[in-house]
Amino acid sequence: MDRLKGRVALITGSGSGMGRATARLFSKEGATVAVSDIDERGGNETVAAVRAEGGVASFFRCDVTKGVEVKATVDAIIAKYGRIDIVHSHVGGDIGPADTVVEDSEEDWERLMNLNIKSHFLVTKSVIPHMIRQGGGAIIITITTNAFMNYRHVQAYGTTKSALIQLTKSLAMDYAENNIRVNALAPGEILTPLWEKHFNAHPNPAEAKEAVRRKIPIGRIGTAEEVASCALFFASDDARYVTGNILFVDGGLMAGFYDPS
Numbered sequence: 001m002d003r004l005k006g007r008v009a010l011i012t013g014s015g016s017g018m019g020r021a022t023a024r025l026f027s028k029e030g031a032t033v034a035v036s037d038i039d040e041r042g043g044n045e046t047v048a049a050v051r052a053e054g055g056v057a058s059f060f061r062c063d064v065t066k067g068v069e070v071k072a073t074v075d076a077i078i079a080k081y082g083r084i085d086i087v088h089s090h091v092g093g094d095i096g097p098a099d100t101v102v103e104d105s106e107e108d109w110e111r112l113m114n115l116n117i118k119s120h121f122l123v124t125k126s127v128i129p130h131m132i133r134q135g136g137g138a139i140i141i142t143i144t145t146n147a148f149m150n151y152r153h154v155q156a157y158g159t160t161k162s163a164l165i166q167l168t169k170s171l172a173m174d175y176a177e178n179n180i181r182v183n184a185l186a187p188g189e190i191l192t193p194l195w196e197k198h199f200n201a202h203p204n205p206a207e208a209k210e211a212v213r214r215k216i217p218i219g220r221i222g223t224a225e226e227v228a229s230c231a232l233f234f235a236s237d238d239a240r241y242v243t244g245n246i247l248f249v250d251g252g253l254m255a256g257f258y259d260p261s
């Protein structure tokens with residue numbers, strides 16, 4: 001239970017879903033957690049959950065698409081806790097059910113470029129100088145299986161997320177000499193508020209869910225906790241020789257074109 005003892009972890013987008021599950025797990029493993037999100041209510045709920053489980057956490061409101069806010073957040077965490085050892089740069093989002101080149105507006109496209117690409121540039125840019133000064137750190141970026149094998153009508157989501165493959169690998173090469181490891185998670189279908197929203201927007205939510213489930217060799221949609229445990233691996237010394245790596249957390253989705261019949 002002490003794999004992150006004495007470490008300070010910043011988790012962006014931890015006011016919900018996988019980010020929240022990761023905050024709780026990192027805390028159980030001994031980390032002090034800086035919970036960050038644009039959603040103040042969700043962020044405070046995560047802090048309350050961590051504290052109720054005996055952990056140490058504080059909320060730092062931040063829009064990760066804004067460089068000034070990201071820098072101020074990182075500075076505030078350093079002022080409060082003195083260091084940042086782990087960063088899980090997790091925030092990301094999509095456009096909606098009709099994400100095609102013709103349907104998407106220029107504003108949609110720019111919003112997603114900022115949310116899914118620029119935000120990770122800003123977070124890592126602000127944190128890495130502190131990690132260099134401290135003598136090392138671990139960074140985890142959340143990508144998605146859509147960056148490798150996409151569906152129809154999710155083009156901007158898949159396109160923007162695919163840029164993070166190279167961001168992860170470039171960061172890993174550029175800062176290995178500073179003892180900073182950079183890895184990424186590529187979750188498949190994980191039941192979080194993001195997916196619930198999609199299912200509930202469908203005329204038949206149960207049918208929509210079943211259509212997703214059938215594509216997964218393990219035979220079920222994943223949980224936020226199952227992604228969090230992989231983030232823990234990358235964050236901990238168990239992964240001390242692992243950098244520039246992308247781990248599919250997808251129940252076998254990326255193994256091939258699976259048909260249970």
Ligand SMILES: NC(=O)c1ccc[n+]([C@@H]2O[C@H](COP(=O)([O-])OP(=O)(O)OC[C@H]3O[C@@H](n4cnc5c(N)ncnc54)[C@H](O)[C@@H]3O)[C@@H](O)[C@H]2O)c1
Binds near residue numbers: 012015038065
């Ligand atoms: N749910 C899935 O099946 C799935 C699969 C693959 C990858 N992902 C990725 O996981 C990440 C989060 O997904 P989730 O399912 O946990 O979603 P979620 O909606 O439950 O959580 C996203 C969090 O990010 C926050 N956020 C949104 N915009 C922000 C901003 N500008 N600044 C700061 N915080 C902001 C939201 O308030 C929310 O708390 C995304 O990067 C997503 O692409 C999700």
